[in-house]
Amino acid sequence: xxxxxxxxVSVEVFKAGYLPGLRNDQVRWKRLQLGTPKDALTVExxxxxTDQIKTLASRIRQASRAHLKSWPASDIIRTIxxxxxxxxxxxxxxRQALERLLPRATGFDSDMVxxxxxxxxxxxxxxxxxxxxxxxxxxxxxxxxxxxxPKGGWSKAIGPDxxxxxxxxxxxxxxxxxxVSGLLVKAGxxxxxxxxxxxFASLFARLLAEVEPRWADCFAAVWxxxxxxxxxxxxxxxxxxxxxxxxxxxxxxxxxxxxxxTRFLPHGHKLSFGMVSKAALSVIRGQTTARAAALDVARWDxxxxxxxHVFYVQRxxxxxxxxxxxxxxxxxxxxxxxxxxxxxxxxxxxSVASWRKHHEFESLRQAGHRVQGDASQAFTVVYADxxxxxxxxxxxxxxxxxxxxxxxxxxxxxxxxxxxLQTVGLAAAPEELLALGEALGQAGVTRICALxxxxxxEAGWHHxxxxxxxxxxxxxxIDQSAELAAERFTPYEL
Amino acid sequence: xxxxxxxxxxxxxxxxxxxxxxxxSDEAFNDLALRxxxxxxxxxxxxxxFCQMRGxxxxxxxxWRDIPxxxxxxxxxxxxxxxxxxDCERVFMTSGTTRGDVKGRHHHPNLAVYDASMLRHFSExxxxxxxxxxxxxxxxxxxxxxxxxxxxYLGLAVQHxxxxxxxxxxxxxxxxxxxLCAALQKAEQSKQPxxxxxxxxxxxxxxxxxxxxxxxxxxxQGSRILDTGGFKGQSRDIPMDDFYAQLSATFGIDRRQCxxxxxxxxxxxxxxxxxxxxxxxxxxxxxxxRSRVLDPMTGQEVARGERGILAHTDLANFNSVxxxxxxxxxxxxxxxxxxxxxxxxxxxxxxxxxxxxxLKAARG
Numbered sequence: 087x088x089x090x091x092x093x094x095v096s097v098e099v100f101k102a103g104y105l106p107g108l109r110n111d112q113v114r115w116k117r118l119q120l121g122t123p124k125d126a127l128t129v130e131x132x133x134x135x136t137d138q139i140k141t142l143a144s145r146i147r148q149a150s151r152a153h154l155k156s157w158p159a160s161d162i163i164r165t166i167x168x169x170x171x172x173x174x175x176x177x178x179x180x181r182q183a184l185e186r187l188l189p190r191a192t193g194f195d196s197d198m199v200x201x202x203x204x205x206x207x208x209x210x211x212x213x214x215x216x217x218x219x220x221x222x223x224x225x226x227x228x229x230x231x232x233x234x235x236p237k238g239g240w241s242k243a244i245g246p247d248x249x250x251x252x253x254x255x256x257x258x259x260x261x262x263x264x265x266v267s268g269l270l271v272k273a274g275x276x277x278x279x280x281x282x283x284x285x286f287a288s289l290f291a292r293l294l295a296e297v298e299p300r301w302a303d304c305f306a307a308v309w310x311x312x313x314x315x316x317x318x319x320x321x322x323x324x325x326x327x328x329x330x331x332x333x334x335x336x337x338x339x340x341x342x343x344x345x346x347x348t349r350f351l352p353h354g355h356k357l358s359f360g361m362v363s364k365a366a367l368s369v370i371r372g373q374t375t376a377r378a379a380a381l382d383v384a385r386w387d388x389x390x391x392x393x394x395h396v397f398y399v400q401r402x403x404x405x406x407x408x409x410x411x412x413x414x415x416x417x418x419x420x421x422x423x424x425x426x427x428x429x430x431x432x433x434x435x436x437s438v439a440s441w442r443k444h445h446e447f448e449s450l451r452q453a454g455h456r457v458q459g460d461a462s463q464a465f466t467v468v469y470a471d472x473x474x475x476x477x478x479x480x481x482x483x484x485x486x487x488x489x490x491x492x493x494x495x496x497x498x499x500x501x502x503x504x505x506x507l508q509t510v511g512l513a514a515a516p517e518e519l520l521a522l523g524e525a526l527g528q529a530g531v532t533r534i535c536a537l538x539x540x541x542x543x544e545a546g547w548h549h550x551x552x553x554x555x556x557x558x559x560x561x562x563x564i565d566q567s568a569e570l571a572a573e574r575f576t577p578y579e580l
Numbered sequence: 581x582x583x584x585x586x587x588x589x590x591x592x593x594x595x596x597x598x599x600x601x602x603x604x605s606d607e608a609f610n611d612l613a614l615r616x617x618x619x620x621x622x623x624x625x626x627x628x629x630f631c632q633m634r635g636x637x638x639x640x641x642x643x644w645r646d647i648p649x650x651x652x653x654x655x656x657x658x659x660x661x662x663x664x665x666x667d668c669e670r671v672f673m674t675s676g677t678t679r680g681d682v683k684g685r686h687h688h689p690n691l692a693v694y695d696a697s698m699l700r701h702f703s704e705x706x707x708x709x710x711x712x713x714x715x716x717x718x719x720x721x722x723x724x725x726x727x728x729x730x731x732x733y734l735g736l737a738v739q740h741x742x743x744x745x746x747x748x749x750x751x752x753x754x755x756x757x758x759x760l761c762a763a764l765q766k767a768e769q770s771k772q773p774x775x776x777x778x779x780x781x782x783x784x785x786x787x788x789x790x791x792x793x794x795x796x797x798x799x800x801q802g803s804r805i806l807d808t809g810g811f812k813g814q815s816r817d818i819p820m821d822d823f824y825a826q827l828s829a830t831f832g833i834d835r836r837q838c839x840x841x842x843x844x845x846x847x848x849x850x851x852x853x854x855x856x857x858x859x860x861x862x863x864x865x866x867x868x869x870r871s872r873v874l875d876p877m878t879g880q881e882v883a884r885g886e887r888g889i890l891a892h893t894d895l896a897n898f899n900s901v902x903x904x905x906x907x908x909x910x911x912x913x914x915x916x917x918x919x920x921x922x923x924x925x926x927x928x929x930x931x932x933x934x935x936x937x938x939l940k941a942a943r944g
Contacts, residue, residue: 432876
């Protein structure tokens with residue numbers, strides 16, 4: 087199977103998608119231009135008719151019954167592990183294709199993509215996947231066969247026949263989470279690749295089919311124009327479960343096209359931030375803390391739902407918040423040469439510039455409000471001495487550092503964003519951890535991690551506070567009454 | 581030398597002379613721009629601090645291109661005025677559509693310069709060879725919208741260039757479609773050119789209503805349309821083409837006579853195109869207004885033909901700041917710029933929504 091086609095010498099064309107049962111010439115293709123004008127990447131995405139979608143859905147449902155539903159979860163894990171191992175192998179052609187295509191399509195620095203992929207992929211090895219399953223199923227055999235229950239009776243967890251994914255393209259390889267979750271619950275999958283990053287899911291599907299040919303018909307990677315009423319109604323009507331990432335308006339529109347019998351799992355806009363206790367701001371630790379914070383900002387140029395928008399820093403430590411902001415600047419300057427920032431579109435640049443100017447004006451009004459460095463740098467750190475509410479940054483390494491007296495003071499500042507809160511990168515002493523965890527949890531936060539780990543969620547994390555696998559399955563109970571009744575129908579007498 | 585000691589009256593007099601000139605040299609523009617900058621630096625304190633933060637003082641700024649450009653957002657957050665705000669004859673406010681309560685405010689010590697600027701440029705680009713035309717205005721009167729620069733602008737148009745039978749067709753009760761249809765029919769029969777002026781969005785409302793009634797007109801040769809403000813939430817190129825096609829079809833006016841005015845509350849001068857036979861069209865300003873297309877990150881002018889953010893230096897802005905940085909995207913052309921729309925993510929603004937709100941309120 088070809089990984090990427092080259093149609094003429096000057097322009098490489100990547101044909102996205104994975105469409106079992108359909109030949110390329112049976113499908114209408116739409117061209118998308120990705121990357122920058124200087125280094126453009128042409129991608130062709132499939133535009134399927136509703137008939138083609140229905141045929142594809144039926145083929146996937148049948149194949150998943152035959153080749154996923156009947157497999158023990160441990161065999162599925164082994165197969166995924168084989169595929170992941172290949173993606174971690176620098177010599178593997180799929181890995182090489184990812185390293186070549188992802189930076190061009192997304193504009194992210196190639197070293198950032200290479201290292202980011204490694205740390206991401208290693209959370210999908212066999213050991214981590216076992217843990218992933220155990221996180222949701224204390225008894226993983228529930229996925230394989232009926233298991234006795236302590237209350238009496240039997241239960242089994244059955245995955246959807248057809249799980250539809252609507253993927254986002256803000257961070258490369260994002261579809262892997264839900265793709266793997268679907269496989270672990272033995273679901274057939276149709277995933278819509280994002281226009282901004284159609285590469286990873288397409289290649290991963292092809293690789294899986296190569297690693298395990300019996301799975302060739304168990305999934306598809308498709309595309310449609312987001313918001314296409316006819317196609318979305320058709321796809322959602324075929325699905326048992328729809329898992330979608332995107333903006334809230336787009337998700338709302340999807341929900342309006344969803345039959346009430348289809349389970350909808352939306353992952354919308356999120357806001358994440360960091361908190362630094364004075365315990366982490368000793369003369370020696372201050373620099374390490376600032377470095378960890380800078381990594382969270384630089385990785386994926388803040389495009390992730392888990393990327394920080396604001397750092398709240400406690401006063402009173404040997405390294406004061408203003409000095410922390412300065413150290414953050416110098417760490418970001420160092421990272422700017424190690425991992426170059428994406429080149430910004432005019433709109434992104436305008437949005438960064440306007441955020442910067444807003445804070446410059448703010449600094450005229452408030453003593454202690456400072457914009458550090460000049461506009462030519464590939465990052466901006468703004469320091470605020472007065473309390474500031476949690477507001478979205480324009481991303482692309484723009485960070486607001488806000489001084490607070492105690493970290494509990496942060497709670498009212500994040501309160502208005504309750505519905506959007508996700509990750510908090512926290513640098514604090516052990517005795518602060520649970521108290522802050524309690525307050526942040528009450529405020530709406532769903533994940534607290536170490537500063538420096540914000541962009542690397544662990545295997546089996548509760549994405550947006552939900553269960554990655556449990557939310558996908560339906561439990562089937564055989565009540566104790568059925569078991570007891572069955573005992574009455576034996577050929578032998580008791 | 582204009583500095584803190586120059587009064588509003590002196591500056592006004594000098595500007596009125598400047599505007600009245602047939603054309604000016606680069607040096608003359610630069611000279612006046614730097615003197616007004618020096619005065620604003622001395623008297624407009626938030627602006628002074630903004631300039632100092634950027635290391636730009638009158639001693640260091642030698643070209644109008646180096647005058648620090650103020651983002652239009654600053655008109656919301658600061659009083660940008662050389663004289664106390666309460667001494668100003670008029671304050672124009674932005675419609676503040678998405679940040680609702682926060683409105684940009686533009687302080688005018690007098691309206692002499694604003695009016696002279698408007699009249700001179702409007703006369704050339706819209707009136708062309710006509711002294712007066714019967715005008716139909718699709719916008720509320722200045723009395724109804726006292727803080728709207730567009731209401732004042734249209735008031736000037738009617739007062740100075742409208743013939744006696746000109747009329748407003750939008751008031752508290754909404755669009756007066758019947759009266760307007762009667763006026764249009766009368767114009768058709770009279771064979772006298774007619775001018776329709778208003779917010780772009782009002783034209784959309786009007787055309788919807790005419791379509792519902794199955795009405796269209798063939799206005800006499802020489803009739804023309806002026807629309808301004810765009811329509812919120814629509815991409816600019818394709819709907820714009822439809823908009824002018826529909827305007828032309830509904831009123832029987834050549835697209836070359838469908839003129840778009842690009843203006844903003846934060847300026848005292850407007851831009852016009854020479855009709856919209858094809859879109860997007862080139863917008864042009866007069867000799868007291870110069871525009872640049874900037875890279876938002878560096879603030880430097882982009883290479884010719886590249887997209888950038890528009891910055892305008894309007895000498896008629898003698899009291900606030902001459903140089904503003906917009907949120908509009910454009911490309912430079914030989915004698916102006918092509919307006920491509922608003923930078924994505926930037927706050928939608930403009931008079932259009934004011935009218936939209938007005939109509940909504942009128943409908944109850």
